[in-house]
Amino acid sequence: MKHFNSSELARSLLSEKLKYWYHTLSQQAIEINFFNMFDLIDYFRLVYDLTIFDSIFSSLIFSLTLEIKFTEIPVFNFCYEIELPSPEDFARGQLLRIKCVPCLEKYPDIGRFLYDLFFFIKTHFSENLARTFISKGRYGISKYGESYYDPSPIYEALRSTFLSISKKKRGLEAIRASFNGLIKGLDANYEAVDYFYTLLLALDNMKYTAPTAEYGWSDISISPEEVEEGEVKVDSETLKREKVELKSMGLQEIVGGSTSDIATADLSFTADEDSPEVPEVPHESKNALVAIADLISRDQKERLTSTPLLIANYQNIEERLNPEASTRTHTFGSSRIIYYKLKELVDREVKEDKAFIKNQYNVAVQQLYGRLTRDGGWGEEAYRSMSIEELKRTWIAEWVEKGLDEKTLDSLFNKAIKAIQIYTPLRARSKIMLKARYTR
Numbered sequence: 001m002k003h004f005n006s007s008e009l010a011r012s013l014l015s016e017k018l019k020y021w022y023h024t025l026s027q028q029a030i031e032i033n034f035f036n037m038f039d040l041i042d043y044f045r046l047v048y049d050l051t052i053f054d055s056i057f058s059s060l061i062f063s064l065t066l067e068i069k070f071t072e073i074p075v076f077n078f079c080y081e082i083e084l085p086s087p088e089d090f091a092r093g094q095l096l097r098i099k100c101v102p103c104l105e106k107y108p109d110i111g112r113f114l115y116d117l118f119f120f121i122k123t124h125f126s127e128n129l130a131r132t133f134i135s136k137g138r139y140g141i142s143k144y145g146e147s148y149y150d151p152s153p154i155y156e157a158l159r160s161t162f163l164s165i166s167k168k169k170r171g172l173e174a175i176r177a178s179f180n181g182l183i184k185g186l187d188a189n190y191e192a193v194d195y196f197y198t199l200l201l202a203l204d205n206m207k208y209t210a211p212t213a214e215y216g217w218s219d220i221s222i223s224p225e226e227v228e229e230g231e232v233k234v235d236s237e238t239l240k241r242e243k244v245e246l247k248s249m250g251l252q253e254i255v256g257g258s259t260s261d262i263a264t265a266d267l268s269f270t271a272d273e274d275s276p277e278v279p280e281v282p283h284e285s286k287n288a289l290v291a292i293a294d295l296i297s298r299d300q301k302e303r304l305t306s307t308p309l310l311i312a313n314y315q316n317i318e319e320r321l322n323p324e325a326s327t328r329t330h331t332f333g334s335s336r337i338i339y340y341k342l343k344e345l346v347d348r349e350v351k352e353d354k355a356f357i358k359n360q361y362n363v364a365v366q367q368l369y370g371r372l373t374r375d376g377g378w379g380e381e382a383y384r385s386m387s388i389e390e391l392k393r394t395w396i397a398e399w400v401e402k403g404l405d406e407k408t409l410d411s412l413f414n415k416a417i418k419a420i421q422i423y424t425p426l427r428a429r430s431k432i433m434l435k436a437r438y439t440r
Helices: 006-025 027-039 041-066 087-092 109-129 153-167 172-186 190-209 251-256 288-301 304-311 317-321 327-349 355-373 388-401 406-436
Strands: 079-083 097-101 232-237 243-248
Touching: 006 027, 006 327, 027 041, 027 304, 027 317, 041 153, 041 190, 041 251, 041 288, 041 304, 079 288, 109 288, 153 172, 153 190, 172 190, 172 388, 190 232, 190 243, 190 251, 243 251, 317 327, 327 355, 327 406, 355 388, 355 406, 388 406
Parallel strands: none
Antiparallel strands: 079 097, 232 243
């Protein structure tokens, strides 16, 4: 394995910083990315719909099954207010002002839609709502691993992390390894997590191979043949790779019937009535489920044309014309220095001749660093709320399942955590300096 000397490392860092500035932060990049966004706007809108509708419907499974408040589920808090900055802040380099706000606060009608949704579920699925795998834990009463507690890594995993893992596009093997890592690291209830995994995968497959009127896209969805009158098959599988075939008459059965016994592989127990209609819904379909998803999806898509400005935000005109003057370029350089420091640690510790295997260890360490320090995003809450021992067990279990050596991972974890604690303040310092510019 080749090691960088100081001169090579400096050249590599300079090249990466210049590329980052040129393609993202420069004035020319803003203009090019702006027109590119318009060229690809239909594609991005489709991707947003596919992702956001799925994420919202999947979130409802956790909320209904575990009685988690909607205000605590990340996807219901990802709406935004965008406005122009003050002239003073614009001169300092703030191109747009953006603020993340709870969706129920920005769109009060969502509360009314949720009321209709619960009315529908109560009248159609009341027999099944009592069947839950996990109940809210009570200290000194409930058994750990069969209940969730607030606060705890188990709760954070159920509230956010499991959903995030399943919806960020990766191969099924990687998703399965992450789920199993959390189960082993936290001693979570395997049957319950397996149940959620199966339903999350079913919802993902449903939009491609078993679409419904409210959950299908003409460009990509393939309508299957009916199994029985009104029923279609929804394919899924368990964490043990066992194939599961659900029979469903619509989206409401997967979401509203999420507390039924999945072992029956049959969710066909709805009444003949359609879901209750909601007036003044900005969508041709008047289902409460779709009304909620449509509002949040449109809110997300409204930011698409602002993206080139937002990703180049917090730079004055000199910084957009000269990379050497750009604080954000230097902050990016700090992140890349940490990357190479951690990579160097892997090169020293891992005695492996095959470059592919050694790179896997590097990916594992970089993933650990990202989970603990990444700004923004969602889904890392469970990892950040763990104790060091829980984090270690989870991380090792996940990467052992991906084929790496347990003893090597054990040794690497201890050194990587110390390195992360040392290097992270370097990046934080440059970010604090940047934020101080906009603090009065």
